Amino acid sequence: MSLKTVNSVYFVGIGGIGMSALARYFHANNKQVAGYDKTPTEITGDLQAMGIKIHFEDNVEQIDAQFLNPEQTLVVYTPAIPKTHAELNYFRSNGFEVLKRSAVLGEITKDTYCFAIAGTHGKTTTTSILGHLLNSCNVEVTAFLGGISQNYNSNLILNGTKITVVEADEFDRSFLTLSPDMAGITSMDADHLDIYGDAESLQESFVEFSKKIKPNGKLFVKNGLPLTGITYGIDDDADYSAINIKIIDGAYVFDVKTPNTTLENFKFNLPGRHNLSNALIALAMTVEYGIPHQQLAEALASYTGVKRRFTYQIKTSNLVFIDDYAHHPQEIDAVHQAVREMYPDKEVLIVFQPHLFSRTRDFVDGFAQSLSQFDKILLLDIYPARELPIEGVTSQWLLDKIQNNNKKLVQKSELIAELKQTNAQVILTVGAGDIGEEVKHIKEALSVAS
Structure with a gap:
């Protein structure tokens, strides 16, 4: 058909x-x-x-x-x-x-010039940055996003069919249905072990994805990954590197060293080195595509992010409330780095909802270590999504492993009351389950309380 x-x-x-x-x-x-x-x-x-x-x-x-x-x-x-x-x-x-879904994406994109972003972390933000850069620079583009872009209030950018931008999802090996002209790989950390069995099999699927690129296409990889391509990184010897990084009024201001020159004075409004890295690969791909420096700088400065990716819900002098989709220990570490960089002297409380029994089982020690870094931890029950319970895998099991005395297991129905009582100046809601549905209620309650 x-x-x-x-x-x-x-x-x-x-x-x-x-x-x-x-x-x-x-x-x-x-x-x-x-x-x-x-x-x-x-x-x-x-x-x-x-x-x-x-x-x-x-x-x-x-x-x-x-x-x-x-x-x-x-x-x-x-x-x-x-x-x-x-x-x-x-x-x-x-x-x-x-x-x-992935096969349909493959059909839609096969006769277009396709940009595809893969990686166990960062692909949604990177895809939305890339779609925004191309659209803002008057390129005819359709971008399929794995999150709701705040610039467009949509997960679809529809402005012509010459170019497509897609999120290449490694879950269930879905990304192997794509044949991109330019592909980016942001990370290859162990995840989806319920599908792959082990980290080596996951890495092999990324190698297989890299071979799906069309003849004369280009592969962009984060510096240090075991793949050959155009490399990018922050303050390192990659082909594309973010250098001279400063934080001015809560935004990153930086230059980009390319293989041929240095492009100066980019401004990026999302906090966190992980987000800066996502912006860098999007810039590298659009520079290689041929979009001029000044157009890219103006477009990047106007990018406002993806809902549930370090999204500010409340931002006052007394209280900051941020919501994020992080559901893997390395993603939680990235959120922690971002919040400590922006609010180094403030007490930070994290509300975390684990996603999947299998992921909690496979990474329980990593989750415990990542969560222990915050000043206070409120832990919700595991969100099952597509899974049935696994014996012994519970939020209480995870809580017992967290090396921090300021920790507590709470039900969603108790959450707002708990948050109203806290004296933490920064509150985070984190997870890939239905915790996102609670955010508007928490925002309302905290706005009234403050």
Whole structure:
């Protein structure tokens, strides 16, 4: 089935961040779009406001008749959907073309000039920076983002079809469906061991991804990774390096050393060296593509970030409240570095919701070490997502390993009361589960309290 001849697209798991970007894309291209998801969220509400029909019960009878014609309907699903899902099994049993989200992305991007960002950390922010740089520099671009860009209030930038920008997801080896012209790899740390089994298998999949680049394409890799490509790094001998870094009024001001010259006076408003590194690879790729220095500098200065990536909710002299998606020990370390750099003399409280029983099991000592760095820790129960419980893997088990006396296990229903009582000047909510749904309530409560 050609994507051009498809009349209707049905999404099983439409509320996922990557799935919803595709739903927006097909809706904007005048396809009939509908879908199922497990629970209503802000994302599903936004899609419904666009006129996309969504239901929240796994029931074929709730699907509109126009989506039940296998000659005209493409079905897209996310790997997070269980194999027992009734709707998905109905489509598979009745002659429908059923594709993973990643395969659809591969189809959309294969005839375009494609930028793809991979990595166990940093890919969403990097993809959104890259999409913003290209769009702001008047390039015809469609960018599929793994988060909600604050510049566009969307996970889709739609401004022409000449170039595509995609997040190349290593989960379930999804990124192997892509064939980019330029690819970036930000990190290759152990993760998704429920899929890969061990760190070596994960690294091998990144090597395989690097071989998917089109002939005469370019690979960009963080300096130190075991891959051959154009390197980037902060204050080091990489091909592209951020140098002369200063913090002025809460923003990074820096120069970029390239293989040929030094590009001066970039301004970047996101805190944290990890975010500066993400900006650097986006700049390296756009410089190699041929966009002029001054245009890039103006575009980068106007970038405002991705929701749930070190997103300020409250920023006053008395209280700072930041929300972040970090769900791996190295990501928590990056959040810690950023908050200590920006607020070196303030007491910092972190609320952390572990994501997945398997990830908690695989990295429990790393999580304990990362969380122990904060002044106070409030730990929520593990968010299961697609998983069933694993015996002995609990938040209490993690809490007992944290080397810090200012720690406590709390329920979500108790969280606001706990936060109202704290005297910490910086509060962080961190995790990839449904803690993001609590942020607006916490913000309201803390705004009234302060």
